[in-house]
Amino acid sequence: xxxxxxxxxxxxxxxxxxxxxxxxxxxxxxxxxxxxxxxxxxxxxxxxxxxxxxxxxxxxxxxxxxxxxxxxxxxxxxxxxxxxxxxxxxxxxxxxxxxxxxxxxxxxxxxxxxxxxxxxxxxxxxxxxxxxxxxxxxxxxxxxxxxxxxxxxxxxxxxxxxxxxxxxxxxxxxxxxxxxxxxxxxxxxxxxxxxxxxxxxxxxxxxxxxxxxxxxxxxxxxxxxxxxxxxxxxxxxxxxxxxxxxxxxxxxxxxxxxxxxxxxxxxxxxxxxxxxxxxxxxxxxxxxxxxxxxxxxxxxxxxxxxxxxxxxxxxxxxxxxxxxxxxxxxxxxxxxxxxxxxxxxxx
Amino acid sequence: xxxxxxxxxxxxxxxxxxxxxxxxxxxxxxxxxxxxxxxxxxxxxxxxxxxxxxxxxxxxxxxxxxxxxxxxxxxxxxxxxxxxxxxxxxxxxxxxxxxxxxxxxxxxxxxxxxxxxxxxxxxxxxxxxxxxxxxxxxxxxxxxxxxxxxxxxxxxxxxxxxxxxxxxxxxxxxxxxxxxxxxxxxxxxxxxxxxxxxxxxxxxxxxxxxxxxxxxxxxxxxxxxxxxxxxxxxxxxxxxxxxxxxxxxxxxxxxxxxxxxxxxxxxxxxxxxxxxxxxxxxxxxxxxxxxxxxxxxxxxxxxxxxxxxxxxxxxxxxxxxx
Numbered sequence: 001x002x003x004x005x006x007x008x009x010x011x012x013x014x015x016x017x018x019x020x021x022x023x024x025x026x027x028x029x030x031x032x033x034x035x036x037x038x039x040x041x042x043x044x045x046x047x048x049x050x051x052x053x054x055x056x057x058x059x060x061x062x063x064x065x066x067x068x069x070x071x072x073x074x075x076x077x078x079x080x081x082x083x084x085x086x087x088x089x090x091x092x093x094x095x096x097x098x099x100x101x102x103x104x105x106x107x108x109x110x111x112x113x114x115x116x117x118x119x120x121x122x123x124x125x126x127x128x129x130x131x132x133x134x135x136x137x138x139x140x141x142x143x144x145x146x147x148x149x150x151x152x153x154x155x156x157x158x159x160x161x162x163x164x165x166x167x168x169x170x171x172x173x174x175x176x177x178x179x180x181x182x183x184x185x186x187x188x189x190x191x192x193x194x195x196x197x198x199x200x201x202x203x204x205x206x207x208x209x210x211x212x213x214x215x216x217x218x219x220x221x222x223x224x225x226x227x228x229x230x231x232x233x234x235x236x237x238x239x240x241x242x243x244x245x246x247x248x249x250x251x252x253x254x255x256x257x258x259x260x261x262x263x264x265x266x267x268x269x270x271x272x273x274x275x276x277x278x279x280x281x282x283x284x285x286x287x288x289x290x291x292x293x294x295x296x297x298x299x300x301x302x303x304x305x306x307x308x309x310x311x312x313x314x315x316x317x318x319x320x321x322x323x324x325x326x327x328x329x330x331x332x333x334x335x336x337x338x339x340x341x342x343x344x345x346x347x
Numbered sequence: 348x349x350x351x352x353x354x355x356x357x358x359x360x361x362x363x364x365x366x367x368x369x370x371x372x373x374x375x376x377x378x379x380x381x382x383x384x385x386x387x388x389x390x391x392x393x394x395x396x397x398x399x400x401x402x403x404x405x406x407x408x409x410x411x412x413x414x415x416x417x418x419x420x421x422x423x424x425x426x427x428x429x430x431x432x433x434x435x436x437x438x439x440x441x442x443x444x445x446x447x448x449x450x451x452x453x454x455x456x457x458x459x460x461x462x463x464x465x466x467x468x469x470x471x472x473x474x475x476x477x478x479x480x481x482x483x484x485x486x487x488x489x490x491x492x493x494x495x496x497x498x499x500x501x502x503x504x505x506x507x508x509x510x511x512x513x514x515x516x517x518x519x520x521x522x523x524x525x526x527x528x529x530x531x532x533x534x535x536x537x538x539x540x541x542x543x544x545x546x547x548x549x550x551x552x553x554x555x556x557x558x559x560x561x562x563x564x565x566x567x568x569x570x571x572x573x574x575x576x577x578x579x580x581x582x583x584x585x586x587x588x589x590x591x592x593x594x595x596x597x598x599x600x601x602x603x604x605x606x607x608x609x610x611x612x613x614x615x616x617x618x619x620x621x622x623x624x625x626x627x628x629x630x631x632x633x634x635x636x637x638x639x640x641x642x643x644x645x646x647x648x649x650x651x652x653x654x655x656x657x658x659x660x661x662x663x664x665x666x667x668x669x
Contacts, residue, residue, distance in 0.1 A: 089473075091594065139650060143657040148417070149601040152594055153650040160642025167639060276477065283474050289415065320488035327481030330474065331464075339469040340414075343555055347546045 036286055038336040039300040046307045054314035064194055066306050068184040071200035072262070074302035076255045076271075077278035078207060079248025081298040084282055085211075086224045086244045087290050088140060088147030093252040093278060095155035095162075096133070097271030100125055100256025102162050105172030105266035112172025125253050132158065133249025134242045141241035151245075162268055170266050178261035196258065200299075207295040220244065224291030280326070281305050284333050304333070357659050361604030362616035364656040368602070369619050372626035380633040393515035394506035394580050396625050398425065401573030402592035403599035403621040404522050404614055405566045409461075409472065410600060412562035413542035413609030416465070416472045419593055420479035421570050424457050426487050426589025428574025433497040433584035434490060442500050451571045457483070458567020462560030480593070487586035495584040505579035518576040519618070522569045526614045538562060542610030599624055602653065604660075623652070 019025055031037040050057040076093060083090040106112035108121035116124075136154045140147045180186060181195055188195040211217040222230040223240045231237045252271070260266045285301025287293025308329055312322045357363045376383050383392065402421055409416035428450050436446045457479070464475035505514035529535050540548040541558045549555045577589060603620030605612025627648055631641055 139654060143654050145653050145657055146601050146607045148607065149598045149653065150650065152598055153646045153653070156642045156646030156649070158646075160640070160644075160646060164637075164639040164643055276481070279473075279477065283477070288471060289473075318489070320485045320492070323481045323485030323488065325485075327478040327485065330481070331470070331478045334470065334474055335468070340471060342469065343545060343549050347550050 032336075036297045036300055039284070039286060039297065039304065039333075042333055042336075043300060043304050043307065046304060046311065050307060050311045050314070054311060057310075057314065062310070064197075065184040066303075066310050067197045068194045069309075070302045070306035071194070071196045072255065072259065073274070073277055073281055073306060074200055074299050075203060075251065075258070076274045077281040077298050077302055078203065078295060079251040080278045080282050081285075081287055081293070081295050082207075082220070082244045083147065083248045084287055084289055085291055085293065086220055086240060087227065088137075088151075088241070088245070089279075089289075090151045090245065090248045091148060091275065092133075092136065092151040092155035092158060093248065094271030094275045095158040096129055096249045096252030097256035097259060097274055098266075098268050099158050099162050100129070100253030101260035101263070101266035101270045102166060102170055102256075102268065103128075103253075103266075104178070104257040104260045105174050106166060106170065109172040109174045109260075113166075118175055118178075122257070125257065126250055129249040129253040130246045134246035136249070137242040137245030138238070140245070141238050147245075159268060168268075170268070172266065173264060174260045174266070178257070179264055182258050182261035204295060204299050211294050216240075216243070221291045277305065280330060284330060286334075354659065361612045361660075362619055363604070364659060365603045365616055365619035365623055368623045368652055368656075369626065372623060372630060376626055376630050376633060379630060383629070383633070390506070390508050390513035390515065392629075393513045393519070394576075396622070397505075397515040397518050397576040398573045398580060398589075399592065399595070399599070399625055400519055400618050400621040401522065401569055401576055402596035403603070403617040405569035405573055406596045406600050407603075407605060407612070407614055407617045408538070408562040408565040408569075409458075409559075410605055410607060411538055411542045411609055411612065412559045413545055414465070414472060414559070415607060416559070416562070416609060417476065417597065417607065418458075418461060418563065418566050419473065419476040420457075420461060420483060421566060421573075421596060422590040422593030423480050423483035423487060424454055424567060424570040424589075425574045425577060425592055426586055427457070427483050428454055428571045429577050429581075429589055430487055430491045430495075430584040430586065432574065432578050434495055437497055437500060442498075444501070447575065450575060451568055454567040454569075454571025454574065455564045456567065458570070459560055459564040461567070462563030465563065466556040466559045484586070484590060487590075491584045491586050497578065497582045497584065499582075502575065502579035503582070505576065514579070515576065518572055518579070521572055523614060523618070525568075534558070534561065539610055542608075544610070595624065596621070598649070602649075602656070604656075624649070 028037070047058075056062060076097065079093060080090055103125050104121065107114050107116050107124060108118045109115075114121075132154065136147075136150050139145060140150050184194050186195050187193070188198050211220065219230070219235045219237075219240050222233065222235050223237045227237055230240075255274075256266075256271060259270055263270060281301040282293075282298050283301070284304050285293065285297035285299070287297050287301075305326075308326065309322065312325055317325065357367075382388055402425060405421045405425075406418055409418040431453065432442070432446055432450055436442050436449065441449070461476055461479055464470045464479075465472050468475075470478075505518055507514055509517065537548065537553050537558050538561075540551070540553055541555050545555050548558075573592070574589065578584075581588065599620035600612075600617045601607070601620065602623050603612065603616030603618070605616055627645060628641075631644055636644055
């Protein structure tokens, strides 16, 4: 009588498969499918680490100033989120930030070219950004050109236009009330909370509502996931592209306006740090090209990125070290949720 | 009905429109400033053009390999090669010809790491190369935060003349020659197959991962050549100079008729795209367009050129964007 045959030895990949079928793994991936669970976890863990590693990290002052910086970053990344959802990418945001800042100080501030009433200046800024941003969206859509290169061309026109208009001499100062409004120490209607953060929260709610609860939001997602199918389903894809790029330019210009108040001046380079940072916030949040993600994820991404920067500055890292660490951290964070499907699963 | 016309030619040859623009702009440059093509100026013109053309070439293979393969890290790799060459190799007596293989291997390895992250680890190309961009730029800043000037060395010839031949031709044509040799291999066809549709290529037994990793490695190799050409031009190690090539190189690739989706286009188109941008900037300077307006005019002409090109090449119209 022979012994019962031994169970066949599992193939070599079984350890990975064992991990994939482990209840804990399934629990986490299940949660992640419902929402940005790992992003929230990263946010909390970073905060706990920051509190333990850096003195006065969890003071009210520091938390407010982090929220304030995250607001600027999050608002700058709002347009990028929409454009990436629809399947494009916008490299003209820094140019629009510079344009918004420069136009604010030169049109409505003191010591600029004009001292127009603020509402007039604001209208000029918004209309300019909407028209030119929309033009970029139209060119991308109707000529089927890559958004990357079209927005780069538009960025050259916008920042060149600012240079030609001001001749490089930007002496204006933003209106005093704007400087007071855009400060981490400002009050919201007597409540000691930075108004900018309240503005950001309001913007996030509006964008979130528009994306998830309106027809325009549905159009945006369907255009992003498959433009041809969307067009065949009578989604006005042209209007979606024009609208998205117009909004992105406008949001960029408005961030520029706010930044001019924060910096107390407008410069042509004021938007440069936001080129890769805003993209980083969108990516860390977990929004990907072609209708995966939403703005709440970008909000989380902006908060995570700001926390990280604050921790690295607190630990005394140089700018170069910060850049290296940021690259590594994005890799680690995105490893948790932002990767593509396996090729063999797509066949 | 003509079955073959100018329009058909434009459609079937992705680089044709960039070629047309290059010829028109070259003629315009010569009319505006006849000295542009004088025997004394050509080597200098080409030397300025070389790092730019090579950056565009370095961006091409990863885009061809599909999957939205934008390689944002090309600029920092160029800067890294430039810095390693000047600071580390020349500083330790390795600045001669022996530096070339070291630098080429370094660039290729960095590109291959990008490819590894994109394929095996399944990061989106923009994310993987953005991280590479950040990490390599950080390293560059640490290593050469302020420009380091290089001693006089052999690369000077590459920016001037080697015998009677403009030296920059060697750096520009090296990847082209490599590409022509590659065309004779099966790899070239698998690259386009993978770029066209990776799932189909995978089902037909193509090793998609290896193909893509090699594509990114090729980008790193060409970026290394660009770093050498940049060193020849500037005789400096500068962390900021190379990084500027990233975005403009992607623009050159787009004008050269290589769609971001992959699987179509090629290296020649990218050179012509780079030539278009370079000649356009040169022409604006030669025409004494007020420096204040330079960027505006450049941006408008770039967009107009792309739009006209898209209309000429456009296949029969179907609704919907890409």
